[in-house]
Amino acid sequence: MVKAINKLRHKFTTHADGSDALLFVHELVGEQDGPTIGISGSIHGNENAGSQAVLELFRAIKDLPLKGRILLLPVANPRAFAVNHRFTPLDELNLNREFPGDPRGNYTQQLADALANHYFNELDYHIDLHSGTDRPTVDYVYIWNDEPLSRAFGSKCLYRPVEGKAGTVYAGTTKSVTMDRHGTKVVTVELGGGIVDQGPYVERTVNGLLNMLRHLGVIEGAVQPNPKQIVVTELAGIRPKHGGWLEPLCPANGEVIKGGQLLGRVVSPYDFETIEEIPTPFENGVMIMQHLTRNVVEAGDYGFMVGNLEGSTD
Secondary structure: OEEEEEEEEEEEEEOOOOOEEEEEEEEEEEOEEEEEEEEEEOOOOOOOHHHHHHHHHHHHHOOOOOEEEEEEEOOOOHHHHHOOOOOEOOOOEOHHHOOOOOOOOOHHHHHHHHHHHHOHHHOOEEEEEEOOOOOEEEEEEEOOOOHHHHHHOOOOEEEOOOOOOOOOOOOOOHHHOOHHHHOOEEEEEEEEOOOOOOHHHHHHHHHHHHHHHHHOOOOOOOOOOOOOOEEEOOEEEEOOOOOEEEEEOOOOOOOEEEOOOEEEEEEOOOOOOEEEEEEOOOOEEEEEEEEOOOEEEOOOOOOEEEEEOOOOEO
16 A cells, blocks of 8 residues: 655745745655656646646555655646646746756746756656647657657557657756656656546546556556557647637547648638638648637647658557
């Protein structure tokens, strides 16, 4: 059984309203030795599906036999989380571009420094939960330095970044502390988001995390076999050039999209004219991220993400 459950609090600064700036971590200590695993959510404040999954995971494992130690960080960026905003509202910086941080820097850099030195430095494994913000919905898993663990989450689509390809610059992200500095085994999960019920995505995330923990031998039980999986090495993010209603026209995430098909179109809410049609960028692609509902967007907002199936592997 779990030997101990500790609520850890680390104060790293004081807010102008007098409240303490804290890291909230739930520590589950097993009765047997094993690895230390960190599972974190909401490094971007408008990606709270991961935080919901951390809550449900805690409820699922708190009474189970456990080997090692699990450190649950449900909300990595509390100020951004509180206002459903991607960036830290005190300085409008992206926490996931500010690592390893600076204890004398701006607020987000101080937060990054606190996370780097009071959370990430303790981990043998780090599972970082992201989603598609509060409008688009995403579905894939990164392969970093532990492919079997990435696959064990159970997603159909995985992405292996290749150094030098467009979009593969990850300076200042959590992995610059975990993987690059400490050699931590890292998995980044991108699942959920959108103006839809997050329940199915939360359930999938919890099931994936439980399977990963079984894979690592941290909890008991048979590891579920992986589904048929696709690994791509190129992703294209497509943003609308114009603002208005973004109407999705593409297949579901995980499905194939062919050259010539439209991802969506932008329609004026005022005169009802089509302002822009958005084609897929590849002749043979797989849907990774999209809007599931007609949403208002500004020019340059997150729109779609497509994986290139040319050069993909199983």
